[in-house]
Amino acid sequence: MFLILILPGLLCAHSPPAQAADKSLYENNFEHTEVGKVPDDFLVLDGGFVVKEAEGKKFLELPGAPLETFAVQFGPARSNDVAVSAAIKGAAKGRRQPVFGVGLGGVAGFKLQVSPAKQTLEIYRDADLKASVPYQWVSGHWITLRLQIRTAEKQGWIIEGAAWDQGQSPPEKAMISFQATEAPLPGRASVFGSPFSGEPIWFDDFAVSEAR
Numbered sequence: 001m002f003l004i005l006i007l008p009g010l011l012c013a014h015s016p017p018a019q020a021a022d023k024s025l026y027e028n029n030f031e032h033t034e035v036g037k038v039p040d041d042f043l044v045l046d047g048g049f050v051v052k053e054a055e056g057k058k059f060l061e062l063p064g065a066p067l068e069t070f071a072v073q074f075g076p077a078r079s080n081d082v083a084v085s086a087a088i089k090g091a092a093k094g095r096r097q098p099v100f101g102v103g104l105g106g107v108a109g110f111k112l113q114v115s116p117a118k119q120t121l122e123i124y125r126d127a128d129l130k131a132s133v134p135y136q137w138v139s140g141h142w143i144t145l146r147l148q149i150r151t152a153e154k155q156g157w158i159i160e161g162a163a164w165d166q167g168q169s170p171p172e173k174a175m176i177s178f179q180a181t182e183a184p185l186p187g188r189a190s191v192f193g194s195p196f197s198g199e200p201i202w203f204d205d206f207a208v209s210e211a212r
Contacts, residue, residue, distance in 0.1 A: 022083065022207070022209035022210065022212065023209055023210040024207065024208075024209050025075060025076055025078070025082070025208045025209055025210065026074065026075035026076060026189075026206070026207065026208040027206065027207050027208075028074065028206040029057075029058070029204060029205050029206070030051050030058040030059060030060060030204065031057075031058055033051045033058065034051070035051055035052060035053050035058065036050055036051065037050065037051055038050060038051060038060070039051075041074070042072065042074065044072070048062070048063040049061070049062055049070070049072055052202075057204065058204075059089075059202045059203060059204040060072070060191075060202070060203040060204065061200050061201070061202055061203075062193045062195060062200060062201040062202075062203070063195065063200050064195045064197070064198045064199045064200045064201075065195065065198065067194070067195060067196055067198070068194065069099075069192060069193070069194040070192065070193060070194075071103070071107070071190045071191065071192035071193075072190060072191055072192075072203075073106065073107075073187075073188040073189065073190045074188060074189055074190070074206055074208070075188055075189045075206070075208035076188065076208065077106075077186050077187055077188050078104070078105075078186065078187075078188075078189075078208075079105060079149075079183070079184045079185060079186035079187070080149055080150070080151060080157060080183075080184055080211075081149065081150050081151060081210060081211040082104060082148065082149055082189075082208065082209070082210065082211055083104075083146060083147065083148035083149075083208070083209050083210070083211050083212070084102050084103070084104055084146070084147050084148075084189035084190075084206075084207065084208050085102065085144060085145065085146040085147075085205070085206075085207045085209075086102050086144070086145060086191050086203055086204070086205060086206050086207070087142050087143070087144050087166065087203070087204045087205040088100050088101075088102075088114075088142070088143060088144075088145060088191065088193070088201065088202065088203055088204075089140070089141065089142045089143070089201070089202040089204075090116075090139070090140075090193065090195070090197070090199065090201045090202075091139050091140045091197060091199040092116065092139040092197050092199075093197040093198050093199055094197075096196055096197040096198065097116040097117050097137075097139070097196060097197055098116065098193060098194060098195050098196055098197050098199065098201055099113060099114065099115055099116070099117075099193065099194040099196060100113070100114055100191070100192065100193040100194070100201055101113035101114055101145060101147075101191070101192055101193075102145045102146070102147050102189070102190065102191050102192075103147070103189065103190040103191070103192060104147055104148075104149055104184070104187070104189055104190075105149070105184050105185045105186065105187040106185060106186070106187020106188060106190075107126075107187070107190075108125075108126040108185060108187075109125070109126070109184065109185055109187050109190075110123060110124065110125050110130075110147065110149060110159050110180075110184065111123070111124040111125075111147070111190075111192070112145055112146075112147035112161035112163075112176070114135065114137055114143070114145070114163060116137040116139075118132075119134060119135060119136055119137070120132045120133065120134060120135055121133050121134075121135035121161070121163055121175060121176050122176070123147075123159055123161060123176055123177075123178045125180070130159070130178040130180075131176050131177065131178040132176075133175060133176045135163060135175075138165070141165055141166065142165070142166035142202075142204075143163055143164065143165050143166065144163065144164055144165075144166065144170070144205070145161065145162075145163050146161060146162050146163075146170070147159070147160075147161040148160055148161070148211040148212065149184050149211060150211040150212075152179060155181075156179050156180055156181045157179070157180045157183070157184055158177060158178075158179055158180075159177070159178045159179075159180055159184075160174035160176065160177040160178070161174060161175065161176050161177075162174055162175045162176070163175065189206075189208045191203045191206070
């Protein structure tokens with residue numbers, strides 16, 4: 001269940017290369033936001049998201065408690081032909097591991113989720129699991145997640161995503177894909193996290209762009 005909202009401010013053989021240039025609709029790396037605050041175009045309704053600074057950079061931090069699911073929304077409201085990406089860093093503690101991801105189409109839209117306990121990368125629509133593939137997450141590493149919705153060539157919509165470690169090149173094709181027949185809802189992009197390990201989750205390099 002999403003408890004925080006923040007309001008304004010790819011398995012498919014014919015998918016374009018991930019390195020293709022994106023037409024940017026929104027970007028935020030928090031370098032112009034004061035530590036201890038959130039950007040002016042964010043609205044926090046509940047919870048403890050706040051900008052922190054470490055490792056020579058600023059980022060948005062979700063505290064390690066309480067152990068619930070929290071999200072922030074940002075960028076323009078779009079329903080189709082749109083992509084979101086963000087860098088995310090979480091850490092395990094013993095056998096406890098976080099869950100986190102990015103979303104499109106508001107609270108009830110599509111989500112690309114890393115579930116370390118299951119070693120999977122998943123696509124959800126609201127709370128309904130639509131696709132799942134094996135994914136080996138490494139605790140304490142920054143990874144980039146990218147989710148996009150695009151119109152299918154014949155009918156419906158293609159929802160596809162990818163994940164890669166910081167310092168690596170993005171995959172040329174989607175790692176996970178799902179074809180929807182029900183139209184996506186308009187809404188803002190999001191990041192979300194569940195700090196089940198009790199460790200904070202860091203988010204950075206938010207971007208919303210037109211789908212490739």
